[in-house]
Amino acid sequence: MNVKVVFRTLVLSVLMLGANACSDDNSEVPSPSLDVTPANIAGTWKLVEWNGNDIAQGTYCYIVFNRREKTFQMYQKFDSMYPRYITGKYSIDEDKNHGYIISGEYDYGNGLWNHSYIVTELYPSGTMTWTVKGNPSDVSRYERCENIPSEVIEETKYLE
Numbered sequence: 001m002n003v004k005v006v007f008r009t010l011v012l013s014v015l016m017l018g019a020n021a022c023s024d025d026n027s028e029v030p031s032p033s034l035d036v037t038p039a040n041i042a043g044t045w046k047l048v049e050w051n052g053n054d055i056a057q058g059t060y061c062y063i064v065f066n067r068r069e070k071t072f073q074m075y076q077k078f079d080s081m082y083p084r085y086i087t088g089k090y091s092i093d094e095d096k097n098h099g100y101i102i103s104g105e106y107d108y109g110n111g112l113w114n115h116s117y118i119v120t121e122l123y124p125s126g127t128m129t130w131t132v133k134g135n136p137s138d139v140s141r142y143e144r145c146e147n148i149p150s151e152v153i154e155e156t157k158y159l160e
Contacts, residue, residue, distance in 0.1 A: 036092055036100030036119045041128070042067035044148060047078070049141040062148050065090065072104060075152050085156040086110075092119075101133060 034040045047061035048054065055061070061076040072090050077083040090104040103116040115138075117130040126144030 033120065034122045034124060036094075036102070036122055036128075038065070038067035038070055038092065040122060041065050041092075041102075041119075044145050045128070045142040046145045047140055048143045051137065051139055060152060062145070062152060063142070064148070075148055075156050077152075077155070083152070083156045098133065102130070 042065050044062060044064045047063075055078070059078050061074065061078045064073045066072070070089055070091065072088055074086040075083070076086065086106060088104050088106040088110075090102055093101045093103075095101050098118050100119045101116050102119050104113045105111070106113070115135075116133045117140075118133055120129045120131065122128040128142050130140045130142065132138035
């Protein structure tokens with residue numbers, strides 16, 4: 001076989017592989033979900049979707065998790081027309097049947113969270129999903145964010 005033919009075939013193969021690698025197919029395989037630990041959820045999260053619907057304009061829920069003390073701060077205007085600033089402690093347990101479960105207790109003797117949540121799809125890209133334990137149709141999706149918007153802090157400032 002002629003060396004030029006082999007060389008041309010090789011070059012053509014490389015070009016075709018390169019063109020295929022640059023295709024517009026943006027389907028990505030999601031990275032594996034992270035373990036749900038205080039270190040992996042530490043930081044600020046914004047509720048972006050509830051039961052398959054985007055959060056209504058004018059409502060919000062931000063949660064800041066502190067990994068060392070296992071405490072949280074919540075800024076929300078979601079289930080009431082008034083903003084609320086809520087603090088407390090949280091815990092994460094691993095359940096052999098459900099996976100990772102997050103639950104919490106509010107400060108100032110205000111009791112436990114209404115629900116415990118199964119946490120899934122905690123991705124390095126900054127998303128996580130919470131499903132109410134015992135109610136698989138109640139699903140919330142959170143996205144990591146840099147900080148709480150100043151207007152939200154200002155709105156809840158008198159509550160701190």
